[in-house]
Amino acid sequence: MLDYRLSDETEALRTTVREFAREVIAPQIGEFYERDEFPTEIVRQMGELGLFGLPFPEEYGGAGGTYFDLCVALEELARVDSSMAITVEAGVSLGAMPIYRFGTEEQKREWLPRLCTGEALGAFGLTEPGGGSDAGATRTTARLEDGHWVINGSKAFITNSGTDLTSLVTVTAVTGTKPDGKKEISAIIVPSGTPGFTVGQRYSKVGWNASDTRELSFDDCRVPEENQVGERGRGYAQFLSILDEGRIAISALSVGLAQGCVDESVKYAAQREAFGQPIGRNQAVQFMIADMEVRASTARLAYYRAAEKMLRGEPFKREASIAKLYSSEVAMDNARYATQVHGGYGFMNEFPVGRFYRDAKILEIGEGTSEVQRMLIARDLGVG
Ligand SMILES: Cc1cc2nc3c(=O)[nH]c(=O)nc-3n(C[C@H](O)[C@H](O)[C@H](O)COP(=O)(O)OP(=O)(O)OC[C@H]3O[C@@H](n4cnc5c(N)ncnc54)[C@H](O)[C@@H]3O)c2cc1C
Numbered sequence: 001m002l003d004y005r006l007s008d009e010t011e012a013l014r015t016t017v018r019e020f021a022r023e024v025i026a027p028q029i030g031e032f033y034e035r036d037e038f039p040t041e042i043v044r045q046m047g048e049l050g051l052f053g054l055p056f057p058e059e060y061g062g063a064g065g066t067y068f069d070l071c072v073a074l075e076e077l078a079r080v081d082s083s084m085a086i087t088v089e090a091g092v093s094l095g096a097m098p099i100y101r102f103g104t105e106e107q108k109r110e111w112l113p114r115l116c117t118g119e120a121l122g123a124f125g126l127t128e129p130g131g132g133s134d135a136g137a138t139r140t141t142a143r144l145e146d147g148h149w150v151i152n153g154s155k156a157f158i159t160n161s162g163t164d165l166t167s168l169v170t171v172t173a174v175t176g177t178k179p180d181g182k183k184e185i186s187a188i189i190v191p192s193g194t195p196g197f198t199v200g201q202r203y204s205k206v207g208w209n210a211s212d213t214r215e216l217s218f219d220d221c222r223v224p225e226e227n228q229v230g231e232r233g234r235g236y237a238q239f240l241s242i243l244d245e246g247r248i249a250i251s252a253l254s255v256g257l258a259q260g261c262v263d264e265s266v267k268y269a270a271q272r273e274a275f276g277q278p279i280g281r282n283q284a285v286q287f288m289i290a291d292m293e294v295r296a297s298t299a300r301l302a303y304y305r306a307a308e309k310m311l312r313g314e315p316f317k318r319e320a321s322i323a324k325l326y327s328s329e330v331a332m333d334n335a336r337y338a339t340q341v342h343g344g345y346g347f348m349n350e351f352p353v354g355r356f357y358r359d360a361k362i363l364e365i366g367e368g369t370s371e372v373q374r375m376l377i378a379r380d381l382g383v384g
Pocket residue numbers: 090094123124125126127130131132133134156157158159160205208213362365366367368369370371372375
């Protein structure tokens with residue numbers, strides 16, 4: 001039986017997040033965005049709403065929901081603002097999830113309750129200045145010394161890594177060589193404030209300006225051996241599986257942005273007059289908006305399908321890549337057309353579509369570029 005209706009609980013969550021986004025985020029976010037400032041108070045409020053704990057069990061302070069619930073919440077946030085959506089996405093799916101999926105019971109008890117309430121934010125450090133797509137080319141190293149990992153190297157573009165709420169970053173590092181000569185990569189938790197761990201200045205970005213992205217460096221940074229997450233040498237594989245899930249979340253976020261473009265365009269087309277009538281009376285404008293809705297609706301089905309397979313415990317890699325690839329391109333297209341519908345005002349920062357336009361491009365790059373998604377889909381089809 002095919003049934004993509006939301007459960008009553010998920011529908012109620014959608015309504016709550018939609019109201020929060022419209023009433024709390026929408027009126028203030030533009031100013032934070034223009035000031036390039038992380039809105040700590042809004043993030044705390046999202047924590048009080050339970051958004052950071054959505055897919056985690058209650059015993060760790062979570063809401064006991066599913067990964068799909070998280071996706072629905074991300075869609076509603078991104079419909080209004082992507083900086084806050086990516087803050088939740090990175091905090092949950094990249095910051096807390098590796099600890100939940102692969103951590104020891106002690107690590108879960110130590111970190112998850114605060115990560116679930118949003119009192120603490122976690123980050124995920126895979127990408128390095130030398131490259132992101134080739135994630136196995138990690139150069140950061142960690143050597144064992146007196147029961148401690150001693151970490152040296154740097155990470156680039158790390159979301160949520162330097163906010164007032166940030167408490168940890170989980171990084172990948174080369175911890176040896178495997179019998180086949182390949183790099184042995186492990187994942188290690190580095191708490192904020194550890195000596196030898198330096199958090200750089202915020203990058204000046206094209207979009208996502210109210211989210212926090214920084215370069216990190218490690219100079220003989222020592223953390224206890226117990227901070228290793230999961231098995232030694234499994235760090236690369238663990239992070240890849242975290243990214244598979246994360247792609248469904250980024251797809252949901254992209255659908256939110258694409259739908260926000262429809263919302264804003266429908267409103268504007270009814271208000272703005274040209275040649276003595278609302279611009280929405282012109283078929284050219286109607287068609288642009290209709291096409292935007294078609295793209296947003298079909299992209300939503302793509303992430304629902306990937307999430308459905310994931311929740312059923314079936315392989316979902318290909319569907320996650322399809323959803324991420326398609327919906328990020330849809331977000332980009334819709335942002336372009338929504339700006340067109342708004343004419344000159346679409347190019348002004350005071351209108352949300354200006355923000356949507358700047359925020360859309362990164363969706364085709366982060367958590368695996370469009371080219372990487374195509375490579376994964378082709379590989380899964382047995383091509384090449
Ligand atoms: C705002 C922002 C936030 C981010 N947050 C995080 C985070 O929290 N944690 C984290 O670890 N990373 C994060 N990233 C990094 C992001 O995941 C990488 O930027 C992305 O994976 C691409 O890596 P790269 O920038 O090194 O590009 P590169 O890998 O250098 O790629 C450059 C271009 O070459 C193409 N290319 C590369 N290899 C191939 C190939 N084999 N075939 C065809 N084309 C190829 C790519 O598709 C791309 O078009 C973030 C990035 C940004 C901008």
